[in-house]
Amino acid sequence: MDFWKNCKPYGWVLGALAGVLFLGIGAVQGQFDVIWKKAVMICLECIGIG
Amino acid sequence: MRNRLRLTVQLLFTIVTNGYMYGFLNGRIYRGGLKYACVPGLNCYSCPGAVAACPIGALQALLNQRGFQIPFAALGVFFVFGSLLGRFVCGWLCPFGLAQDLLHKIPLFKKRKRLPFHRILKYGKYAALILLVCGGSMFLFGGLAKVPAFCKYLCPSGTLLGAIPLLSANEALRGQAAGLFLWKLGILLGILLLSVKVYRPFCQYLCPLGAIYGWFNGFSLVQIQWDQGNCVSCGACERACPAALSLQEISRSPECIRCGKCADACPKKCLHFTGRPWYNSAESQSS
Numbered sequence: 001m002d003f004w005k006n007c008k009p010y011g012w013v014l015g016a017l018a019g020v021l022f023l024g025i026g027a028v029q030g031q032f033d034v035i036w037k038k039a040v041m042i043c044l045e046c047i048g049i050g
Numbered sequence: 051m052r053n054r055l056r057l058t059v060q061l062l063f064t065i066v067t068n069g070y071m072y073g074f075l076n077g078r079i080y081r082g083g084l085k086y087a088c089v090p091g092l093n094c095y096s097c098p099g100a101v102a103a104c105p106i107g108a109l110q111a112l113l114n115q116r117g118f119q120i121p122f123a124a125l126g127v128f129f130v131f132g133s134l135l136g137r138f139v140c141g142w143l144c145p146f147g148l149a150q151d152l153l154h155k156i157p158l159f160k161k162r163k164r165l166p167f168h169r170i171l172k173y174g175k176y177a178a179l180i181l182l183v184c185g186g187s188m189f190l191f192g193g194l195a196k197v198p199a200f201c202k203y204l205c206p207s208g209t210l211l212g213a214i215p216l217l218s219a220n221e222a223l224r225g226q227a228a229g230l231f232l233w234k235l236g237i238l239l240g241i242l243l244l245s246v247k248v249y250r251p252f253c254q255y256l257c258p259l260g261a262i263y264g265w266f267n268g269f270s271l272v273q274i275q276w277d278q279g280n281c282v283s284c285g286a287c288e289r290a291c292p293a294a295l296s297l298q299e300i301s302r303s304p305e306c307i308r309c310g311k312c313a314d315a316c317p318k319k320c321l322h323f324t325g326r327p328w329y330n331s332a333e334s335q336s337s
Contacts, residue, residue, distance in 0.1 A: 026123025
C-alpha cells in the first residue's frame, strides 16, 4: 500500500514515458500516416455531410 | 489577473493552432506535414484553419481501420499530454472550451454551475467515449461500415470549427448539406445556448477527451496545490470554483479543469499552481 502511495508522485513520469513509448510504437506501425491521411482530407462526417 | 492570463493563452493557442488563413478564405483545409501531429484539445481537423489533427479524430481514424489494431499513436498523445497537464488542457488549451467560456460571460440568465442530476449526467462523457468514440468506430454502426460515430453524430466542435466556416466558403459542400448537418447544427446550438446559463456543459457532460484527461488529473505533473497549514477554511475557493468542487476535490478530481479561479479567490494564497506533484503542505511549512 505504502509502495503505491510513494510511487504516486512519480506517476506522471511513468505516464509520460509510456506515452513516448506508445508514440514510438505507433510511428513504427505507420499509424501517423493513417492520421495524416484522414486529417488532410475534408472529413465529411465531421462537418455533417457524410 | 490569472483569468486574464488564461483568456490570453486560450485565444493565442486557438489562433496559432487554427492559423491557416488561406483555408478560411478559400474553403479548403491545410494539407501539410504538421497534420501528422495532434493538438491537445478538441479541435476538428476539418477546420479550414487547423494546422494539426484532432486527438479524438485520430483515435477514431485508427479504430476505423480494417481489422483491429491498438491505436498506439493516439494513446501516446493522451498519455503525454495527460501525464504532464491533465485537464489543464481543457481549461487553458481547448478552442471549444474557450467558446463556452466566452458564452458563459454573457450577462443573461441566472448562472448555474451544474445541471440537475449532475451526479448521473457527468458520466455522459464516459458513455460518449465508450459508445460513440470506441464502440462506433470498432463495430458496425448505422449500417454496414465502421463510422467515426462521435464526429458524425455528436461533435459540436466539428460543426463550429469545421462545418460552418467550410460551408460558408465552399459552395459545392454547401449544396450537399442536408439532414445530418441540421442534426449537428441543432446539437451545436443547444450546447452553445446552454453554455450561456451553465458552466461548460459540453466539457462537464459530453466530452470524451475530458473523460480521458480526467483520469490523469490524480497524478499529472501540473497540479493546484493546497497548503493546508495556512488554510482558514473560509470556503472562498469552493464558491469560486465554476465546477462546484469541494476543496478536497480541487485539482485531483476528474472534473477539475485547472482554471485557477480557486487560487485567485483564496485570501491566504494557500492554493497555487505547481509543477511538483510530490510537493506537500508539510514541506512548504518547513521551508
